Amino acid sequence: MATVTAPVQATPPVQVQQRPWRFDLFARWPWMKRLVRMRSFQFLLILPNLFMFYFFLIAGVFGTPVGNRNIIIVFVWILWWFLLIALLMPFASRIWCTVCPLPFFGDWLQRRSVIRVRSGNSPGTMNAFSGLHKRWPKQLSNIWLQNIGFLFLATFSALLVTRPIVSALVFGLLFLLATGLAMAYRLRTFCNYVCPISGFLSLYAMTSTLELRSADKDECLKCTSKACIRGSEKGWACPWNVYMGKLDRNNYCGLCFECVKSCPNDNISLFVRPFALSDVGLRGYDEVWKASIMLVLALTYSVMLLGPWSVFKDWANVSEVRNWGGFGLYALAQALLALGIFPALYYVSIRLAKWYAGAEAIPTKELFLKYGYALVPMGLLAWIAFSVPLLMVNGSYIISVSSDPMGWGMDLFGTANFPWKPLWPEWVPYLQVPILLCGFYYGVRALHKVGSGIFSDARQLQRSLLPPTVLLIGVTVVFLKLFVG
Amino acid sequence: MKWKETGGVLAVVVVLVGVPLLLWHWRAVTLPHHYPPNSRIFTLTAVANGGIWTREEVMGENYWRRTPVRLEAIPLNQGDHVVLRLRSADVLHSFAVPALRLGPVDVPAGHTVDLEFDARRSGSLLFLCWQVCSRDHANLQGHFTVKGGGEDTW
Numbered sequence: 072m073a074t075v076t077a078p079v080q081a082t083p084p085v086q087v088q089q090r091p092w093r094f095d096l097f098a099r100w101p102w103m104k105r106l107v108r109m110r111s112f113q114f115l116l117i118l119p120n121l122f123m124f125y126f127f128l129i130a131g132v133f134g135t136p137v138g139n140r141n142i143i144i145v146f147v148w149i150l151w152w153f154l155l156i157a158l159l160m161p162f163a164s165r166i167w168c169t170v171c172p173l174p175f176f177g178d179w180l181q182r183r184s185v186i187r188v189r190s191g192n193s194p195g196t197m198n199a200f201s202g203l204h205k206r207w208p209k210q211l212s213n214i215w216l217q218n219i220g221f222l223f224l225a226t227f228s229a230l231l232v233t234r235p236i237v238s239a240l241v242f243g244l245l246f247l248l249a250t251g252l253a254m255a256y257r258l259r260t261f262c263n264y265v266c267p268i269s270g271f272l273s274l275y276a277m278t279s280t281l282e283l284r285s286a287d288k289d290e291c292l293k294c295t296s297k298a299c300i301r302g303s304e305k306g307w308a309c310p311w312n313v314y315m316g317k318l319d320r321n322n323y324c325g326l327c328f329e330c331v332k333s334c335p336n337d338n339i340s341l342f343v344r345p346f347a348l349s350d351v352g353l354r355g356y357d358e359v360w361k362a363s364i365m366l367v368l369a370l371t372y373s374v375m376l377l378g379p380w381s382v383f384k385d386w387a388n389v390s391e392v393r394n395w396g397g398f399g400l401y402a403l404a405q406a407l408l409a410l411g412i413f414p415a416l417y418y419v420s421i422r423l424a425k426w427y428a429g430a431e432a433i434p435t436k437e438l439f440l441k442y443g444y445a446l447v448p449m450g451l452l453a454w455i456a457f458s459v460p461l462l463m464v465n466g467s468y469i470i471s472v473s474s475d476p477m478g479w480g481m482d483l484f485g486t487a488n489f490p491w492k493p494l495w496p497e498w499v500p501y502l503q504v505p506i507l508l509c510g511f512y513y514g515v516r517a518l519h520k521v522g523s524g525i526f527s528d529a530r531q532l533q534r535s536l537l538p539p540t541v542l543l544i545g546v547t548v549v550f551l552k553l554f555v556g
Numbered sequence: 557m558k559w560k561e562t563g564g565v566l567a568v569v570v571v572l573v574g575v576p577l578l579l580w581h582w583r584a585v586t587l588p589h590h591y592p593p594n595s596r597i598f599t600l601t602a603v604a605n606g607g608i609w610t611r612e613e614v615m616g617e618n619y620w621r622r623t624p625v626r627l628e629a630i631p632l633n634q635g636d637h638v639v640l641r642l643r644s645a646d647v648l649h650s651f652a653v654p655a656l657r658l659g660p661v662d663v664p665a666g667h668t669v670d671l672e673f674d675a676r677r678s679g680s681l682l683f684l685c686w687q688v689c690s691r692d693h694a695n696l697q698g699h700f701t702v703k704g705g706g707e708d709t710w
Contacts, residue, residue: 110557111560114564118564118568118571121571122575125571125575129575129576130616131616132615132617133615133617134615135645136614136615136616136619136620136645137644137645137665137666139665139666140665140666140667141616185561185564185568186560186564187557187560187561234620236616236619236620239616390620477579478667479583480587480641480668480670481582487667488667
């Protein structure tokens, strides 16, 4: 087999090189901008969500212990999860973070206000913050904690998604953690580095068709106030510590819209853009491992929740079956697969790509990180394919639980006894297969887009794409086998 | 801006206080009005593990950590109008009072099923789970003891 051994020079990042089209929503519909510039905008969105969240916690503690009759289980793990993964992530980026109630009280304590802005000079900002305002340790300024936290929660997911009290405890603890960290550390430390939900939102927001960006980057370079990150009398310093002049990925922008309020040059806008082909390229091993964890979890959940193998269900369902040996095996296998085996397979595919393309001059790390983005659309679409049957099969619980949210015998809308009725279950595989194939398609397209920013030679590019594409084919085949046999 | 801030804080307080208040109001005020006046209302929950009918509130918070107190007998007076709110904390149960030809009615997990009857005569009435629900199914039974003027007349 002949290989091309000529050294290859890495070209500038592909995002700079090939900017995809984007459509400015604020320019087209100025009322949207007026809306988000209202000081009370985020508060008015969070308030009903806070009501729901609080009600869910009460239902988890004082409502029926039967999961499919308790609103915290049905609304969070069937309705919210599906909306989050299948609609919000692909089409609205981190809009969930805009309305998330978890950091609400932390923000309140930190800012000592729920709506207005307080000017001041807390370190690094033009606002007055309360609390200790400490810096988060640099060693932890990544998403590793989120990776481990999510994997840990996922290991106990059989408990989490069926036991109302477990869901209430976990969300209650996250809420306390968010509040406590806001008192000790500056800005949204919890959201940026700790929240296990935020970790996968950051990854999959890369694929979204929505982005908040500066309309003109040159304007940002000329700007001396840097009000987007430092705040002003009109808006708080970016809670996510993002400077809009350098923001080129959705990962760590929580769409709070404070920068829209504080930008003195009116230079921040909301854009629609193509799906999965704009924020290409991962930037750290933490992100690659997050992509691996998510893909593997989609796989193990499909085995555990959708598959016909009762032995795996029993292993995961440790609190009922009490098979601690089986649970240990399940937890160990899942962790090994997510943290070791799959990343190792991916690494091998990258080494093969380098060797086959004859691109020894390109650092393996660069290829490993950048090509890792292919796992992002693949993983998101695999999660959507996994979540579709959850809603179609269990969606009717939403109707009955709406009328009797606590399982106390209420009948608020006359639907408390609505029977469990799967919605066209025979159509599930016909939806899952195209969704999964879309994931594969976007994975390969992402590979090609990243690769074309690295390799100038077409033959080298094609050769470098082959091994990771084979890996994607393998992943797709495994999912297809699980979904349609 | 100050009134907006105050309004915002008030709205949060209303949420924090209002949700528990609304739930309390439903249980303490709204629910009893669903039934005829002077009814004796009993909420019975079936728990498969141990085969227990209980009048304790079985909820998310206590189901997993302790066994509820078993209900052996419910004292009634002759002439009482009785409302039973039957619940299952876990699996499908079925409730029946054979002497009254009352039931069997299914009590699905997490649902609340209402049954009403009049205690017209004195004596002891067996109630039980009518279908095999768990290994402790046989224990899922109890009695209504109806006090009246004369001897056992059921």
